[in-house]
Each structure stands twice: as C-alpha cells, then as structure tokens.
Amino acid sequence: MTDAEQFEAIYREYRHKVHDYIRNRVSSPEDAEDLCSEVFRKAMENMNAQRGTGMSSYIYTITRNTVVDYYRTHRVHAPLAEDIPLDDSVEEEILSNDSLERLAVALRQLDEQDRDILVLHYYANNSLQEIANKMDLPYSVLKRRHQALLKKLRGMLGG
Numbered sequence: 001m002t003d004a005e006q007f008e009a010i011y012r013e014y015r016h017k018v019h020d021y022i023r024n025r026v027s028s029p030e031d032a033e034d035l036c037s038e039v040f041r042k043a044m045e046n047m048n049a050q051r052g053t054g055m056s057s058y059i060y061t062i063t064r065n066t067v068v069d070y071y072r073t074h075r076v077h078a079p080l081a082e083d084i085p086l087d088d089s090v091e092e093e094i095l096s097n098d099s100l101e102r103l104a105v106a107l108r109q110l111d112e113q114d115r116d117i118l119v120l121h122y123y124a125n126n127s128l129q130e131i132a133n134k135m136d137l138p139y140s141v142l143k144r145r146h147q148a149l150l151k152k153l154r155g156m157l158g159g
Contacts, residue, residue, distance in 0.1 A: 007044050014059045015040075021060075024134045025067050025116060027124055035070055039063045071123060106156040114149050121146065 001009075018039050023032040042062050107115055113135070120126045120134070132142040 003047065007047065010043070010055060010059070011040055014056075018059060018063050021063055022067055025120065026070065027126060027130075031070070031074075035066050039066050042066065071119060102157055103153075106153055109156065110149070110152075114145075117142070117146060118149060118153075 015036070019032065019036045022035045022039075023029070026032045026035060039059070039062050043059060046062075107118065110118075116135070117131060120131045121128060126134070128143055128146055129139055132139040135142065137145075
C-alpha cells in the first residue's frame, strides 16, 4: 500500500471522529472544517514520526493540540453589557483577585472535560445550554458541574 493509499484509508476512518471532536469544541462550523483539514495536513506531514503509537492515539493527539492552538491564537472577545450587576460572584472573584498564572496552574489540574466546560463558557462565549448540547449532557447536570468547578477553582486559588 502506497503512502497516499494509506493516508486515504486513515482519512476515511477518522475524518468524522475528528470533525465531531472539533465541532464540539469550536462554535464556528467554518473554523471546525479548517481545523479538521489542519489535523490531517499535520498527520500526513508527520506520518513517519507516528511509529510506535497507535494511529487512533496519534490522530487524537494532533486533533487535541490543534484545538488548543486554535484557542491560543484566536482570542474571542465579546463586548461587555453595560448593566453587569456588581455582586461578589465567584467568577469576578477568581478573575479579579488571582493572577492569570495561578489560574493557569489551577486549570491544568482539572480534567480535560472540566477544562473544556470552562473554556467553552468563558473563552468561546458559549452559553451553558449550548455547552450541554455539545457535550450531550442534561443542562441541569452541566449547570451543577459548572458551579462545582467554580467552587473548586476558588478553593484551588485560596479564595
């Protein structure tokens, strides 16, 4: 089997899985398509370096790193509403009282799905309902999990 045939077989097998993974983490369908193409471009360029690991793990690692790179380079900014209530919410406390470095260390201690919830909500500006739909979780479960995550972060940051 030639390299091109091998790559085509890999693409056919993993394309939908990769696209679904990315689509669940990126709000724009166009960006998801671009990232999916990027994953397979990287996989094709480095196919010989993959030896020693399973193809599934190799593709998953490239996919995950591509999504992480996307969020590092595509800062999502939304305008703030003028009527934000001035209460002592957990979010405000975390963002105003702790340095970003401490927050980054705390986030690295969370499991991947918990980090995804926070990134999708605060960084990609998805509502909790949208995140629940993307993660195929009941809204009430995701809302409780989100609240528990904020409490956990507060404890990790010493607040």
